[in-house]
Amino acid sequence: MTCTGLLGGTFNPPHNGHVLLAETAKRSFDIDPLRVHVSSNPPHKRVDIDVETRLDLARLAFPNDTVIRDDNPYSIDTVTGFGEDAIFLVGADQFAKFLTWREPDEILEHVRLGVATRPGYPQEKLDQVLSELRCPDRVEFFDMEPIPISSSDVRRLAAEGASIVNLVPAAVAAEIERRGLYAPPRGVS
Numbered sequence: 001m002t003c004t005g006l007l008g009g010t011f012n013p014p015h016n017g018h019v020l021l022a023e024t025a026k027r028s029f030d031i032d033p034l035r036v037h038v039s040s041n042p043p044h045k046r047v048d049i050d051v052e053t054r055l056d057l058a059r060l061a062f063p064n065d066t067v068i069r070d071d072n073p074y075s076i077d078t079v080t081g082f083g084e085d086a087i088f089l090v091g092a093d094q095f096a097k098f099l100t101w102r103e104p105d106e107i108l109e110h111v112r113l114g115v116a117t118r119p120g121y122p123q124e125k126l127d128q129v130l131s132e133l134r135c136p137d138r139v140e141f142f143d144m145e146p147i148p149i150s151s152s153d154v155r156r157l158a159a160e161g162a163s164i165v166n167l168v169p170a171a172v173a174a175e176i177e178r179r180g181l182y183a184p185p186r187g188v189s
Helices: 016-029 051-061 075-079 092-096 104-110 123-131 151-159 170-179
Strands: 003-009 031-039 066-070 087-091 112-117 139-143
Touching: 003 016, 003 075, 016 031, 016 087, 016 112, 016 139, 031 051, 051 066, 051 170, 075 087, 075 104, 087 092, 092 112, 092 123, 104 112
Parallel strands: 003 031, 003 087, 031 066, 087 112, 112 139
Antiparallel strands: none
16 A cells, blocks of 8 residues: 655755665655655754755656645644655654654654664664654654765765765756856855
């Protein structure tokens, strides 16, 4: 039985790790459709690139999925209204911080949580979070090949003029270059 998958983030920019997480989750949970939620104004981090540009990049990274602007400030607002069969996808690092999110137990009342784990990630960190949740059975883990990359790495390398071709989907790399995104201002070296 298929379910709706939800993948949220700032996608500043979307990278190959995001794409691999989505593809692995689709296979693990029989997800159809996948909805990629691009956070317009996340309360927990500053984003220098406007949401419309990040939406464009996410549409290039996830061409076969539904990419939407998410004006909800918190995940609880995003997941409200989805059926119990929907699954909200996060990485192990985000899950380790899940108890600091706004209303984590209430999130699990609306959706299941699909957590991408990787070899070598400390199981005790995950177990600690599970032990403090009212409905730990609403959390499902799936294994993902590790990709040591972050959006901040991509931004830093792009700003240094280094190649990001192997870190982001080809269409995303081309668009970043075409628009001059993440590059230092002219005259700054």
